[in-house]
Amino acid sequence: MIDESVLLESRTLRDSVLDRTDVLDRVKALSLLPDGMHVTTAMVAAYFDVGLEAVKSLIKDHRGELEANGYRLLIGEELRSFKDLSGIQSRTRSLAIFSRRAVLDVAMLLRDSDVARQVRAYLLDMEYLARAQPVENSVHRPADSLDARIDQRIDERITHILGRTVVPLFNALIETSGEHRRELIALRADVQRIERRLHRHRVRLQRMEMGAGNPLKALERRIPGV
Template identity: 40%
Template sequence: MPSEVALLESRTMRAEHLGRVDALDKVKALVMLPDGTHVRTEDTARYFEVSTDVIRQLTARHRAELAESGMHVLRGPDLRRFHSDMVSLWGAGKGESYPQAVTQLTLYPRRAVLNIAMLLRDSDIARCVRTYLLDAEEGWREGYASLDRRVTDVESCLGRVGVALQELGPVLNRMSYRLDSLDRRLDATNQVVAAISNRLCEMSDRIDRVDAKVDHVAQQVGELRRGRKRR
């Protein structure tokens, strides 16, 4: 697990955590401007419970990095346009006048505030944010390790199933051969039964013919006897 010092010293490591802006509100509510997107230098200082000078000095030392995180400075027409937008939102939401900067205004989105949390050494709030980030990362690592172990177990089970199927292969082949043999014997038996059935039918026909002849002979014999009696 990376240490807090590594997070403070490594810009690359800080960049890897910039997407976790949820860490800010997990530690303390970050009050945004009415646009819901930015905070000012004094708002940032209030969040970290330090002076505005501390934030200004840190911003000056790490301006390029913070600019990549979204920090930007408004001047001239951009500043007047921003003030115009904020005045209506601020008044409608708070019932008070919006404090306007005279010449310039530095704005920080949540990513830049989180970036400051990973740079600011002398703030308990910043330390809590860093701790939350590192603890969450450790939790993810443990979760991934657990998932990896489960995947390994599944692969192992599938491997054993494959071996079992290979061992069953010859047995299944022998069973298939025996079933084929039984099928052939059953076909032969059916043929014999069919032949016997045909013979029985033929014998039945012969018996019927014999019975008819016997009946005919019996009739003739009866007629002869009746003729003799009449004489």
């Protein structure tokens, strides 16, 4: 497993996973501005359950990287145009906005946030699975690996459904729930634990399949004493 500190310290690794913005909604519902594409600094702070100053400090330290991923400070005519297009009613003279990629970047840079840690955990799981994926080649794989591949595909499909549908649905329900909020949070945690177990199970299946598809390993099993 890739250590979390590597993701925090390596911009190269962060850049490699920035397209996986769907991870944000797996952890918690991300409220967007009326344009459906951006969030403000205050909204970023609310998403990660941190103070406004924590986000502002992060912007100061990593402004170039965040700007490369969709962070912008709007002023003047650009701000007026954005207000007109998005329907924002505000007299502010400047407005900092983040794209979803920029929010994901914040998740990979923000150390003292449980929500950010959960986002990083999903990203690290996905990156580990991608690196563990066996390289396709022309070597014939034994027939007994077929069941493992079928199980792997089933796991992938279930994980996709959990991550893209079930968890975001729980997020939406939690945002609007009243007396059942605690029960919904507990159920979401159970679903997320199942999703992570499926990730680990898939990794084990991939390792088994790689071992079965290695002709040297197969030869060693057939020759006693090797």
